[in-house]
Amino acid sequence: MNRPDDLVRAVEAALFAAEAPISEAEISAHLGGAAVRDALEELAAHYEGRGVELVQRGKLWHFQTAPDLAHLLRREREESRRLSRAATEVLAIVAYHEPVSRAEIEAIRGVQTAKGTLDVLMEAGWVRIAGRREVPGRPVIYATTPDFLTHFGLESRRDLPGIDELRAAGLLDPVEDALAAAMEEPPDGESQAPLASGEESA
Amino acid sequence: MNRPDDLVRAVEAALFAAEAPISEAEISAHLGGAAVRDALEELAAHYEGRGVELVQRGKLWHFQTAPDLAHLLRREREESRRLSRAATEVLAIVAYHEPVSRAEIEAIRGVQTAKGTLDVLMEAGWVRIAGRREVPGRPVIYATTPDFLTHFGLESRRDLPGIDELRAAGLLDPVEDALAAAMEEPPDGESQAPLASGEESA
């Protein structure tokens, strides 16, 4: 096996030693400003298929155990708290629609969202306040955090499961937009099919 | 690069995720009783010369960053900070009265002095412990350092302005009077020092 060069070794050591996922810039700062991108790529390739792998989540890199070994490593204390269904839904809505206001979340879910639900997600470190929307009332808007990507193993938001299909189907657009689009279509367009068939059968 | 087999991968992941050094027997127990000795040897060989190495200490195994890279894992950053008012006062008292105990500093300042204040001055390299005073309780006494002289551009402590000079410079005026004098240029502002000399000559 060929030995890695000193820069690769140093990057490898820094990543191993880091207590949390770390950005390229931070690693570089530790190594006297060296360009570390190539070393990161080389390491990621080296570790591919091993029991430990190097992954990038957003701007942050970290080593983690290979997912297929989960059954061997899962600890008994198995996740102390599970998210409620409401919380998982709110998290998904924030992730797929961000930035999004509480009113927009509620419009999708059809129920009021307890303040505590967003608090739980913020406490978990997955959701943050991303400012205010410049509309009347200036509502607070929410977005996901780098931790969210890290925790769910996403390289970026583009990796959110099914996000491309949802976007293509217009399911991430507000109901009003979809409604306007649907109404513009020819009156006997296929989009009206379910309703039309319902009427016909009645 | 040849891929490690599943047992090696599992041992690698277990060692990586372990929160403390772990014995061969413990790893084996984790992996359903498999014999892991060969896997450990293979891993130790694989990691040799990398930025991370697998080491055995007694019966326990763990990953550690390569010792020659330890200096990279710690980085110093210098931040400029202004000395607080309290610390400046204490420094001045040490400079004028050295060697001086903490109780004496407090007596001169008229307020309690936090231990942290002296620590800051010692961290800055301007004050040192100069022994103990041979009185009951043997209190620690403090003095300035050569660095102190250098930093403040003094040849020796005798260069510090004397009380008379301080007075002449208005630095011993009560704060309110000094302020008032600064605000309204004096009709009778001469009343302080010159008055005394005037009286003498009269």
Next chain:
Amino acid sequence: MMQEVDSPALSLLADDWDGPAAAASEDAALYLELDGWEGPLDLLLDLARRQKVDLRRISILELVDQYLTYIERAEALRLELAADYLVMAAWLAYLKSALLLPREEQPDPSPEELALRLHLRLQRLAAMRDAAARLMARDRLGRDVFLRGAPEGLRVDRKHKWQCDWFALIQAYGQVKVRTQPVVHMVRDRMVMTLDSALSRVSSLLGVNLDWMELRDFLPPHADPRLRRSALASSFVAALELARLGKAELAQEQVFGPLLLRGVKG
């Protein structure tokens, strides 16, 4: 996690949908149901999914019927329904009747539009629910994949470079000296009018004037301002004292207005 949609409680309801209304166990089941749904849209989505057809092809009319049946049953069992379930029921009943009208008699906005809106909302909720399930099923850090258990840690040691200049130093010393110097307070000797002299002055002036006089008129006219202040205070107290003794009357027409006094004969 999202498999909760198919939880036993829900399938129980589905199985018992046409069962007898009175069974006690079913009461309990239905109760659980109401707890289990997060509002009418949630319930509607669940009903829609039980039609076992693509959500895009769901029949809104059929869905409306199912919802209304559900609400009627809950009412028959005298279950406490949250207001929003009833509001939705009323709205759906209206939607249904409008949908059944001949096209030319349909109100505005058209029932098709309202139905479409409901349909779009259900699709969006369903999409997010599925997305949440897929998200939760990913390889999650701390559950499926693990960070290094005992990282050495990367440390940034912050070292302070303390700043202080010569002037700040000696100025601080000056201030310490000033602060701790014994302070002598001198009270300046100044002219005052004692209460005794004010009493005699006011009572003698009252004796020669029969009309109301303002208190200020009793003050020595050309006195130093500081003496005037003292005299005002003493004269005021003297006036009160004389009024108490029945030798003077006091009057003041408004708060902070001029204080008037005159002598009382006898």
